[in-house]
Structures are given as structure tokens and as C-alpha cells.
Amino acid sequence: MPDFGFSLSKSSSVSLDSLDLGLYGELERLEPGVKTCMACGSCSAACTASVWSGMSVRKLILNLQRGKDVEKMLGSCMLCGKCSMVCPRGINTRHLILSLCRIYKKQ
Amino acid sequence: MIYQGKQNIWSDYQKEIPHDHWFYVRSCIRQSFFPASEYFFVKIVRDLLGKDLYESKHHTTCGGIAYHCDTIPQETAMTIVARQFALMTEAGYKNLVASCITSFGNYTETLETWREFPELEARIRENLWKACRREFEKPEYVAHASDIVYMLRNEIAEKAKVRLIDKTTGEPLRIVEHIGCHYSKMFPHKGVGGAEYPCVLSGMVESWGGQVIDYPERRHCCGFGFRQYLVKANRGYSVSNTHKKFESMEPYHPDAIITNCPGCPYFLDRWQYVISEQTGKTYGRDGFGIPVFTYEELAGLVLGYDPWDLGLQVHQVAVEPFLDKLGVAYDPDAKYLGVNKEELLKPTLPTVLKCF
Numbered sequence: 001m002p003d004f005g006f007s008l009s010k011s012s013s014v015s016l017d018s019l020d021l022g023l024y025g026e027l028e029r030l031e032p033g034v035k036t037c038m039a040c041g042s043c044s045a046a047c048t049a050s051v052w053s054g055m056s057v058r059k060l061i062l063n064l065q066r067g068k069d070v071e072k073m074l075g076s077c078m079l080c081g082k083c084s085m086v087c088p089r090g091i092n093t094r095h096l097i098l099s100l101c102r103i104y105k106k107q
Numbered sequence: 108m109i110y111q112g113k114q115n116i117w118s119d120y121q122k123e124i125p126h127d128h129w130f131y132v133r134s135c136i137r138q139s140f141f142p143a144s145e146y147f148f149v150k151i152v153r154d155l156l157g158k159d160l161y162e163s164k165h166h167t168t169c170g171g172i173a174y175h176c177d178t179i180p181q182e183t184a185m186t187i188v189a190r191q192f193a194l195m196t197e198a199g200y201k202n203l204v205a206s207c208i209t210s211f212g213n214y215t216e217t218l219e220t221w222r223e224f225p226e227l228e229a230r231i232r233e234n235l236w237k238a239c240r241r242e243f244e245k246p247e248y249v250a251h252a253s254d255i256v257y258m259l260r261n262e263i264a265e266k267a268k269v270r271l272i273d274k275t276t277g278e279p280l281r282i283v284e285h286i287g288c289h290y291s292k293m294f295p296h297k298g299v300g301g302a303e304y305p306c307v308l309s310g311m312v313e314s315w316g317g318q319v320i321d322y323p324e325r326r327h328c329c330g331f332g333f334r335q336y337l338v339k340a341n342r343g344y345s346v347s348n349t350h351k352k353f354e355s356m357e358p359y360h361p362d363a364i365i366t367n368c369p370g371c372p373y374f375l376d377r378w379q380y381v382i383s384e385q386t387g388k389t390y391g392r393d394g395f396g397i398p399v400f401t402y403e404e405l406a407g408l409v410l411g412y413d414p415w416d417l418g419l420q421v422h423q424v425a426v427e428p429f430l431d432k433l434g435v436a437y438d439p440d441a442k443y444l445g446v447n448k449e450e451l452l453k454p455t456l457p458t459v460l461k462c463f
Contacts, residue, residue, distance in 0.1 A: 001384050006342035008350055008385055 019067035023103065027064060030099035033091040037061050043083035043093055049076050057083050057093050060100075071104050120301045124258045125248050128159045130200035132191055134207030135168040137369040137401075143418030144403040145206050148252055151406055156262055158255075160204075163194045169205070171213035171289075175333045181220075185227070186234045188217045193241035203246040204255055208368035211251040212289030215297050218245060249297075251290055253367035253402050257299055257307045260314040268411030271317030273362075274434035279318035283361040283397075284308035285352075285375065287368025288328050308365050311402055315409045324355035330378065331370030346385075349378040353390045353397070360392075363429050364399040375399040380423045383459040394461035396424035408435060415441055420451075425462045439463065 027034055037058075044056035053076035060070050074097065083093040129152075133145050153160040170187035173179040191214075195203055205211040221228035235241050256263070264270075271280045286298075286305050295302035299310070309319040330348030335341045352375070366372040379396040383389050391397045399422070400408075407417040414435060419426045420442045430437055442463065443451045456462050 004342070004381060004385070005339055006346065008382070009343050009347040011347070011351060011354075013351065 014066050021065070021067055023070075024064040024067075026103050027096070027099055030103070031092065031096045033089070034061060034096055036089045037091060038089065040088060042086045042088060046082045046086045048080055048082060049078050057096070061096075070100070074100055074104065119296075120299075120304050122250075122254060122297075122299050124250055124254050125202045126158075126258070128200060129161065129202050129204045129250075129255070130195040130198060130246075131160050131162050131252075132166050132169070132203065132205050132210060133162070134205075134210060134369050135172065136373075137206055140369055140373045141401055141404070141418055141421065143416065144401040147407045147412065147417060148206065148256070148403045151263070151403070151410065152255060152259065155266065155410070156259055158259075161198055161200055163198060165194055166191060169207070169210040169213050171207070171209040172333070174213065175209060176337060177334070182227075182231065182234070184213060185217050185220070185231045186238065188214055189231050189235045189243055190239065190241060192245060193235065193239075193243035195246060196243045197241075201244070201247040202250065203248070204250045204252055206252045206369075208251060208287035208289045208370075211249065212293045214246075214249045215294050218249065219294065221245075251298075251307075251367065253290070253307050253311075254299060256402050256406055257310050260311045263406055263409060264314045264316075267315060267409045269409060269433055269435060271312065271315045271405075271409065271433070273432045275432065279316055280362045280429075280432060281320045281360060282312045282317040283320050283322065283325075283356055283359075283364045284312060285329060285364055285366045285368075285371050286326075287366070287371055290367060291326075308367055308402060311405070312365060315405070320356070320359045320361050322356045322359050324352050327352050327355070329366075329368070329371040329374050331368075331374045336370075336374070345374065346378050346381055349374055350382055350386075353379070353382065356397075357390050361397055362432060363405075364397055365402055365405050366399060367402050372399045372401050376423045380457050380460050383457060387459055389460055391424070391428070393428075394459075395428050396460055398422060398424045398426045398429045408433065411435075413437070415444070416446070423462070424460070427463055 039058050039062060041058045044050055044058045047055050049055040055073060055076040060073055063070050077097050079094055079097065081094045087093060137145055149160060152158050169191060170179060170184035174181060174184040203214065205214060271282065273280055286308055291298050291305045298305055298307060300306040312319050328348055330345040332345060335345040364375055366375065376399040379390065389396055404417050404419065408414065414426065414430055414437045443453050445451050
């Protein structure tokens with residue numbers, strides 16, 4: 001193959017028909033507040049860990065809604081709770097993170 | 108809803124394109140990508156259909172390519188545009204037709220900006236006067252060349268030598284249309300059909316006997332995106348866009364793609380080679396690609412012009428299987444002969460994508 005100096009990026013398209021939303025469904029059961037998230041990003045803006053680790057509760061919820069694995073990102077959270085303080089929808093994001101940790105632990 | 112009400116709503120999506128007397132401005136990149144297209148636009152519109160189309164030898168780039176690459180500020184691009192308007196005014200024309208989609212977007216953006224900020228127009232007039240002692244009147248109408256071909260599609264159909272029909276099956280050929288972003292997405296209401304019913308290319312295909320194929324990523328960008336391609340490190344974005352489109356259209360088995368932008372036919376055509384080399388995949392039948400045509404090339408084929416005169420040999424994807432379906436006669440030995448019948452250099456054949 002000739003070396004073009006660039007290559008195809010992995011497609012980021014999401015097929016809603018073939019998604020496995022088991023993880024998100026389980027989270028919804030444990031922390032129903034996640035359903036009210038409007039992806040405003042206040043949590044990400046307030047996050048202490050985001051600067052050095054890329055932690056973002058908003059991204060975490062979006063990834064779960066797209067059937068993606070978020071275990072690696074969970075490890076970056078320091079459970080400081082700043083995201084809970086700034087959430088305009090009053091979602092208990094700390095409980096959301098802990099619930100996810102429990103789900104992964106069970107698996 | 109009453110019928111007249113529907114008619115009123117539909118009229119919002121139509122463009123009242125003037126029938127004659129046009130000042131034609133060519134594209135800077137089309138002349139190197141698909142040079143015969145502009146030649147045949149002039150040949151069809153002026154020589155065959157007898158319309159008044161005027162060109163000035165003093166015309167230059169509109170500055171759109173530099174503006175969209177962030178190498179010149181908008182004021183500079185506007186002053187270049189003002190100079191083109193001055194050339195049009197000096198020639199006594201009021202309708203401007205641009206060959207390039209980005210030029211169309213650039214001219215429209217300039218006029219819309221001046222409408223919102225008249226003081227900017229005054230400054231550009233001053234800049235132009237200081238730079239080259241020229242004055243101008245704003246055009247009464249700005250169209251893209253595909254608008255003109257759309258307007259004349261039925262006249263072209265009347266003179267057609269072949270129709271877009273598979274001669275072996277008698278079925279209409281399956282054509283994918285791809286409208287340039289700077290035509291349909293910057294000022295959607297300035298295009299035929301607006302944002303909801305863009306029909307500038309599908310109208311041509313249907314008039315000439317083909318069938319328009321819908322597919323999920325129909326309105327996705329071709330991938331050119333200026334800096335996406337022009338900066339080598341970003342070319343992965345460009346080819347990935349094209350890849351996404353081809354993956355999306357593949358299940359619908361299109362026979363060809365028709366485009367109205369300078370970049371789209373080039374990148375939809377050339378990236379098929381790159382994708383085939385990188386993934387081993389081709390999107391046409393029997394190892395061929397899907398041929399990509401400009402609307403002038405397709406109009407030329409319908410009107411019976413020689414495929415090699417139309418410049419189809421400069422396409423990466425082989426056009427011969429499409430010509431065979433269409434029933435167009437061509438001389439394979441003349442493919443790489445120039446207009447003066449001198450032998451051109453033959454390109455090296457790709458390893459995966461089947462070509463002649």
C-alpha cells in the first residue's frame with residue numbers, strides 16, 4: 001500500500017438500532033436523575049479532574065447513551081462533588097458515579 | 108390546505124432565474140480539475156442554446172479559496188469581488204453567473220454582508236477605487252452555473268441524443284446527486300428548492316431520464332472542507348468524510364454521481380482510489396468505482412458529445428462501464444489523446460481499483 005501520509009479515521013457514527021443500552025438502563029434504575037440531563041456541560045466545566053484527566057460527567061452520560069464503555073473514565077473521578085453543586089437539573093452526579101462503579105463491580 | 112396556499116408556499120422554494128444576458132465568471136480550481144466542464148457549459152449555453160453569455164479576460168479568482176483557508180481577511184475577498192462586479196458593470200451586464208460553488212457563496216455572502224452593513228460596502232468601494240480606479244453596480248441577480256443548466260434542463264432534454272437509461276435493461280440509470288455545501292448550506296434560500304427541497308441536480312437527472320437515489324448521508328459534505336485537505340495532516344478527515352458517504356450509498360448501487368461543486372467531483376473521484384488502496388474496497392460493480400460527473404459532463408453526454416472531448420479521461424474512476432450502460436460510443440484508443448490528437452502520458456494503473 002502506498003504511504004499517503006494520512007489514513008481513514010475510525011467512524012464515529014452511531015447505529016441506534018444495534019446499540020446495547022444495558023448499562024445505561026441499569027444506571028437509570030439506580031439513579032433516575034440521569035434522565036433529566038440536558039448535556040449543558042456545567043459539570044464538566046466545574047470538574048477539578050477534567051484538566052488533567054479528561055473527566056467529564058456530560059461525556060460519560062453521552063457515551064453511555066451511545067452504548068460505549070466508560071470504566072476508564074470513572075477511574076479519574078475524585079468524588080469531590082463539585083458537579084452536583086453546579087448541576088442546573090439537580091442531578092446527584094456523585095451518586096451517579098458511585099452507582100456506575102457498583103454496576104461495573106458487579107460485572 | 109387549499110391549493111393556492113400550497114402554491115404560495117412552494118413559490119418560496121423556487122428561483123426566478125433570468126433567462127438571458129449573463130456575465131460568466133469561471134472558477135480557479137475547476138480549470139485545473141475538470142477543465143472541459145466550463146468549456147462545455149459555454150458551448151451548450153451560448154453556442155447550442157443561443158443565450159447571451161459574456162466572459163471577460165480580466166476576470167481573476169474571487170478570493171473565496173483563500174478566504175475559506177483563512178489566508179486573507181474578508182475585506183480583501185470583498186474587494187476582489189467588487190472588482191469582478193466592476194468588470195460586469197463595464198461590460199454592461201446585470202446578471203452574474205458563477206461557475207464555482209464557493210464563488211457563488213462568496214458573492215452571495217458579500218452582498219448579504221453589504222446589505223446588513225452598508226458602511227462596509229462604502230469602505231470596499233473606496234478600497235477598490237484606491238486600488239484600481241474602478242467603480243461598480245451590484246448585480247441584480249447572482250446565480251450558479253448549475254441554476255442555468257437547471258433552468259435549461261428541458262431544452263437540453265429536447266436536444267438529447269441519449270437519455271439516462273440503461274440500454275440493456277431499459278431501466279432508468281440510478282444517479283446519486285451531491286450538491287455543494289457553499290450552494291445549499293450557506294444561504295439555502297438562494298438555491299433552487301431551498302434547504303428542504305434542493306432540486307437543482309435531481310431536476311436535471313429526472314429531466315434527462317435518470318432515477319435519483321436517496322441514501323442516509325445524502326447531504327453530508329464530500330470531505331474537501333478546504334483546510335481538511337490543504338493541510339496534509341488533516342487529510343484523514345477529508346477521506347473519512349468521503350468514506351462515510353460511500354459506505355452509506357453502497358447498498359443502493361448507484362450507477363453514477365452528479366455534482367455541482369469544483370471540489371466534490373474531484374474528491375469523490377480521487378478518494379475512491381485512496382480508499383481502495385487503504386481498505387481494499389471498491390464501491391462500483393466488478394472492482395470498478397462509482398463514476399463522478401460534473402453536471403456539464405452529464406449534460407454533454409446526454410447531448411451526444413464525445414466522452415474524451417468532455418475530459419472524462421482525467422477522472423480517476425473508469426467511466427467506460429457507465430458509457431456502455433448509456434450506449435455512448437467511444438474509442439478506447441483515443442482516451443489518452445489530447446485535443447490536438449497528440450498522445451498524452453498514460454497514468455499508472457492502481458493496484459485495487461479497476462481502471463483502463
